[in-house]
Amino acid sequence: MSAVGSPTLFQEVVETEGHLIDSHIMERIFDTVVEYQARFEVEQFRIGRTNSDPSYLRLRVEAPSRESMASLLQQLLGLGCAPVDISDVTLSAIVRDRCAPEDFYSTTNHRTLIRHEGRWLEVEDQRMDALVVVEGQRAFCRRLRDLRAGDRVVVGMRGIRVAPEAKERDRLAFAFMSNGVSSERQVETAVRQTAALLRQTQAAGKKIVVVAGPVVVHTGGAEALARLIRHGWVQSVLSGNALGVHDIEAALYGTSLGVRLSDGRQEEHGHRNHMRAINAIYHAGGVRQAVESGRLKSGVLYECVRAGVPYVLAGSLRDDGPLPETITDMNEAQDAYARELRGAGLVLCLGSMLHSIATGNMSPSWVKLVCVDINPAVVTKVSDRGTGQAVGVVTDVGLFLESLAQTLVPA
Numbered sequence: 280m281s282a283v284g285s286p287t288l289f290q291e292v293v294e295t296e297g298h299l300i301d302s303h304i305m306e307r308i309f310d311t312v313v314e315y316q317a318r319f320e321v322e323q324f325r326i327g328r329t330n331s332d333p334s335y336l337r338l339r340v341e342a343p344s345r346e347s348m349a350s351l352l353q354q355l356l357g358l359g360c361a362p363v364d365i366s367d368v369t370l371s372a373i374v375r376d377r378c379a380p381e382d383f384y385s386t387t388n389h390r391t392l393i394r395h396e397g398r399w400l401e402v403e404d405q406r407m408d409a410l411v412v413v414e415g416q417r418a419f420c421r422r423l424r425d426l427r428a429g430d431r432v433v434v435g436m437r438g439i440r441v442a443p444e445a446k447e448r449d450r451l452a453f454a455f456m457s458n459g460v461s462s463e464r465q466v467e468t469a470v471r472q473t474a475a476l477l478r479q480t481q482a483a484g485k486k487i488v489v490v491a492g493p494v495v496v497h498t499g500g501a502e503a504l505a506r507l508i509r510h511g512w513v514q515s516v517l518s519g520n521a522l523g524v525h526d527i528e529a530a531l532y533g534t535s536l537g538v539r540l541s542d543g544r545q546e547e548h549g550h551r552n553h554m555r556a557i558n559a560i561y562h563a564g565g566v567r568q569a570v571e572s573g574r575l576k577s578g579v580l581y582e583c584v585r586a587g588v589p590y591v592l593a594g595s596l597r598d599d600g601p602l603p604e605t606i607t608d609m610n611e612a613q614d615a616y617a618r619e620l621r622g623a624g625l626v627l628c629l630g631s632m633l634h635s636i637a638t639g640n641m642s643p644s645w646v647k648l649v650c651v652d653i654n655p656a657v658v659t660k661v662s663d664r665g666t667g668q669a670v671g672v673v674t675d676v677g678l679f680l681e682s683l684a685q686t687l688v689p690a
């Protein structure tokens with residue numbers, strides 16, 4: 280960073296390459312510079328001549344202070360814009376477990392490369408809000424709580440390249456991927472396009488991960504989800520205690536939170552049923568044992584056990600029971616989610632704000648995320664928390680699942 284001309288101005292030359300125009304990245308770069316009270320001058324701009332050609336931008340930026348330039352560079356890096364003078368990253372050794380130096384580099388969810396000993400290394404386990412630890416010739420995203428004394432972490436902003444995902448260009452099949460949230464679109468279209476995404480993910484050999492809230496059971500969608508699991512469309516289920524409890528309650532007693540799924544009426548003393556469900560699982564020794572002994576004969580978890588599909592139930596302050604399988608240590612639950620998300624190509628979030636945002640935080644930006652919720656604000660929230668690739672389908676999750684299962688597993 281150098282102060283050129285006026286001693287109060289700090290300058291940098293940054294560059295980026297990619298689908299800058301139709302992904303609106305260029306616009307965001309300019310806006311960001313202005314937002315930080317800095318100025319820019321385009322030194323070079325080369326537009327991609329075909330839809331697969333990348334564009335190239337080289338920009339001189341001037342900021343009023345060293346601090347504002349540092350903050351601006353951090354933002355520009357997230358947009359894929361890195362200083363031209365490429366040097367190796369600066370590494371700093373951790374002295375105490377979980378304590379990072381003040382100027383640590385905090386990751387985005389985009390593909391990231393760092394330059395180390397003259398070579399570009401792709402950062403593994405990409406996720407947002409992590410630090411980058413370098414071990415030999417490999418670099419990893421590591422959460423603050425996982426840092427150990429002796430780890431070498433990236434500090435500052437030199438020698439880092441970030442590649443934001445370009446907007447989906449396959450307009451025919453997945454046009455809705457670029458359309459954000461809308462409640463004014465035909466649900467059938469969204470279902471068809473989601474089904475196409477599932478097929479594409481499966482054909483690419485990637486995992487389809489379902490994140491589901493208890494409303495899936497309340498709205499009668501559990502049977503459709505179970506069918507999708509039975510027919511191999513789901514490789515992992517991430518949820519909380521409530522989905523497990525109500526899924527089992529529905530399987531054993533035909534109610535969800537005491538409401539009869541057959542006619543939507545409150546069953547007499549039905550409020551006991553979710554506690555009876557938890558009790559039954561404790562008697563059996565666990566969900567797997569309940570399936571193996573024949574006590575549990577249907578539902579989402581039943582199909583998971585039968586098909587060998589892993590599921591994670593994360594605990595919360597609201598939980599009843601919880602079920603023996605529910606992971607009540609939140610760090611452990613996060614780790615279990617993160618393990619299941621490895622190798623995911625598509626995450627389908629179904630009526631759970633908490634778990635949808637959590638899953639978005641753990642996923643790299645090239646993993647597609649479809650968020651189905653009755654409330655458009657939830658999808659906006661997922662996107663605003665950094666999961667920009669999330670697309671929303673605003674509808675009742677029970678109807679959506681039924682329609683999706685009919686599309687993929689016709690009766």
Ligand SMILES: NC(=O)c1ccc[n+]([C@@H]2O[C@H](COP(=O)([O-])OP(=O)(O)OC[C@H]3O[C@@H](n4cnc5c(N)ncnc54)[C@H](O)[C@@H]3O)[C@@H](O)[C@H]2O)c1
Nearest residue numbers: 492519520521595598599630631632633652653654675676
């Ligand atoms: N019995 C229990 O133990 C129990 C009960 C409830 C919740 N919990 C726990 O609390 C945590 C949060 O629960 P959550 O995921 O239900 O809450 P949440 O608030 O995170 O998400 C619920 C979401 O469902 C959406 N929704 C509501 N009706 C819908 C419909 N018909 N179609 C589509 N979307 C709809 C809402 O807009 C909301 O975004 C979880 O960990 C859960 O396990 C436990």
